[in-house]
Amino acid sequence: MSITLSQYLTTAVQNNLIDSELSALISAVAQLSKDINDKVTHGALAGVLGMAGTDNVQGEHQKKLDVISNEIFVSGVEWTGSVAGMASEEMDDCLVTPSQFKRGKYLITFDPLDGSSNIDINAPIGTIFSITKAPEGEITNESFLIPGRQQVAAGYVMYSPQTILTFSFGKGVVMFTLNMNTGNYILTKENVQIPATTEEFAINMSNMRHWAAPVKEYVKDLLAGKDGPLGKNYNMRWVAAMVAEVHRVLCRGGIFMYPWDNRKPEQPGKLRLMYEANPMSFLIEQAGGAASTGKGAILDLQPEKLHQRVPVFLGAKEEVARVEEYHKKF
Ligand code: AFP
Numbered sequence: 001m002s003i004t005l006s007q008y009l010t011t012a013v014q015n016n017l018i019d020s021e022l023s024a025l026i027s028a029v030a031q032l033s034k035d036i037n038d039k040v041t042h043g044a045l046a047g048v049l050g051m052a053g054t055d056n057v058q059g060e061h062q063k064k065l066d067v068i069s070n071e072i073f074v075s076g077v078e079w080t081g082s083v084a085g086m087a088s089e090e091m092d093d094c095l096v097t098p099s100q101f102k103r104g105k106y107l108i109t110f111d112p113l114d115g116s117s118n119i120d121i122n123a124p125i126g127t128i129f130s131i132t133k134a135p136e137g138e139i140t141n142e143s144f145l146i147p148g149r150q151q152v153a154a155g156y157v158m159y160s161p162q163t164i165l166t167f168s169f170g171k172g173v174v175m176f177t178l179n180m181n182t183g184n185y186i187l188t189k190e191n192v193q194i195p196a197t198t199e200e201f202a203i204n205m206s207n208m209r210h211w212a213a214p215v216k217e218y219v220k221d222l223l224a225g226k227d228g229p230l231g232k233n234y235n236m237r238w239v240a241a242m243v244a245e246v247h248r249v250l251c252r253g254g255i256f257m258y259p260w261d262n263r264k265p266e267q268p269g270k271l272r273l274m275y276e277a278n279p280m281s282f283l284i285e286q287a288g289g290a291a292s293t294g295k296g297a298i299l300d301l302q303p304e305k306l307h308q309r310v311p312v313f314l315g316a317k318e319e320v321a322r323v324e325e326y327h328k329k330f
Helices: 005-014 020-046 064-077 116-121 205-210 213-227 240-251 273-286 319-330
Strands: 049-055 061-063 084-086 106-114 126-134 153-159 163-169 174-179 183-189 200-202 235-239 255-258 290-292 312-315
Touching: 005 020, 005 174, 005 183, 005 312, 020 064, 020 106, 020 126, 020 153, 020 163, 020 174, 049 064, 061 064, 061 116, 061 213, 064 084, 064 106, 064 116, 064 290, 084 273, 106 174, 116 126, 126 273, 153 240, 153 273, 163 240, 163 273, 200 240, 205 213, 213 319, 240 255, 240 273, 240 312, 273 290, 273 312, 290 319, 312 319
Parallel strands: 084 106, 200 235, 200 255
Antiparallel strands: 049 061, 106 126, 126 153, 153 163, 163 174, 174 183, 255 312, 290 312
8 A cells, every 4th residue: 555745744743753844844845846847847838948037146047947946935835834934046045934924943945946957958857955943033044054964854856757755854765756647745765775885976077177186086096997996897877967866876876976176166066055965965874875075074064155065975885985085195
């Protein structure tokens, strides 16, 4: 008998694993993801492809679907009575829950549509979210700057052949597949585990000449295959959407990397800490993997800015440890 998301969350509340506000918040995210899924799957038919004609705080040109997905996410959670505020890749500053709604005990941070460069080519994209406890008092951007290890829950929705909701509230990683006929998210995987070793890596190789020495050496050794120092052949993947890369790692292992490079030397990396690296690192560690900046665990970082970036190496524990060794050595 298939278990629906609402059954799963209701049981978690009954077993005191989560409280009703967190259950309502995760349910609301699942519900709004169906609206985003509807836009994404209709694409040109819904007139949502192409550029919005605006830029976000990152200085990136926003796609129509970036803006639409952000609006869907905000209106999908503000009424729940579970959040005191929210922050998004697509909004310069945080948004305090409007006074007409009950203030809740959580903060939610999200990338409403990750992988925007994939939208117009019908490649995988996703929504990423991170939930932390709201501090007492007024909510400001600083309220969100909580180390990733203190996340209460985190997850993503991947829009691809299947629409899959993956999350954890600290008791392992679960995956729900959307039944497009009934509109129900059905439990399809629980207690997800990442193998400690792998033969598959993901990195954007076109940036090789821009990497720091440790990463150049490490990838060179990966490419050397079984006759090289690592003694095995590796396969490579690059989907250009972090949600798809992390989903693959959770499903079959691997290591995903987006290191610092000298194209924008003042930036520590491309990926954002608060709504990409932290939620994904939470999931990876919950699944027995590791997530590192190359020098230490991402979840231990003390955030300084809402939209700060971070280098990311995540996945198979032994492979991530090897990357950290290369950073010590070179
Ligand atoms: P966009 O949202 O701008 O497409 O960036 C997606 C992303 O932040 C992350 O999801 C991908 O892993 C990574 O960037 C892809 O970066 P490249 O386009 O440089 O390969």
